[in-house]
Amino acid sequence: MSALSGGRAVFWSRLAAALRLLEAVTVTIPVVVLSQRFRFPVILREPAAVALPLFRAQEAAVVPAYYVFR
Known part of the structure; x- marks a missing residue:
């Protein structure tokens, strides 16, 4: 007998899948913003002069995106 009953196991599996999807979106959005606004990576x-x-x-968009990405 498993530690979780059938319904609870399905719930936790779906929750884990949703959290993985949320993590992927949370990481992807700042990378896109940094790429568009700051030519990252x-x-x-480039030298500091550039x-x-x-x-x-682009500081207003780059700083928040960096902290979310980090």
């Missing part, structure tokens, strides 16, 4: 190879002005221009 290509910008990481990256910093772009960062300043």
